[in-house]
Amino acid sequence: MLSALEVVTTVLVGVMVGVEFSVLFVMNxxxxxxxxxxxxxxxxxxxxxxxxxxxxxxxxxxxxxxIWAIAGRHDHGTGLVVTAGALLLLSVIMSILLLVPINNRNKTWTPENRPADWKEQLHRWERWHYARVAVIIAAFALLVTALT
Known part of the structure; x- marks a missing residue:
């Protein structure tokens, strides 16, 4: 059961990294x-x-x-999983405090009602997104390493 949890968690985080990476380097x-x-x-x-x-x-x-960190607390890679979890927590905090407020404004804008500084706000979101992507890539790398 723990092996399935490890694989599901790693794949879920890996796909999330892929989506966020593609937003940053392809879609934007x-x-x-x-x-x-x-x-x-x-x-x-x-x-x-x-x-x-x-x-x-x-x-x-x-x-x-x-859950992986708790269920596998006696495994050799638990420290890596805990560190990855801390990085994922950091990414959630970054999202809530830095990225979501900008996104919540941006998603309501139209050409008729957007603020004069809309480009600057999107640029600020992108800078924070670079940092968040780096954080989740590090978390993913730690999870993959914990599997070995």
């Missing part, structure tokens, strides 16, 4: 190359779509890592 460059109105509408739509699923994904990953 595509959206940022569009004309202003299309760019802003694309970011707003992405914010609504991913903003609905990512909280469950982040918190679910954190919970599964916590």
């Amino acid at each position: 460059p595509i959206l940022n190359a569009l004309p202003e109105d299309s760019r802003q509408l694309g970011h707003a739509h992405g914010g609504r779509m991913l903003g609905a699923v990512m909280p469950v994904w982040y918190i679910g990953s954190l919970v599964l890592a916590g």
Whole structure:
């Protein structure tokens, strides 16, 4: 049973890393190359779509890592799992405090009601997203290492 939990947790976090990595290095460059109105509408739509699923994904990953750490507390890789869980917790805190407030504003914007500093706000979100992606990549690497 523990092996299944380890695999499910690692795959879930790995797919989350892949999605967030592709947002950062694929989707954002595509959206940022569009004309202003299309760019802003694309970011707003992405914010609504991913903003609905990512909280469950982040918190679910954190919970599964916590269960793994408790269930496997006598295994040799438990310290790695606990550290990965701490990094996942950091990513949730970063999301709540830094990224979600910007995303909540962005997802309601249209070309008619967006603020004058909308580009700066999206750029700030992107900078924080770089840091969050680094954190979840590190967590994923630790989980993979704990499996070996």
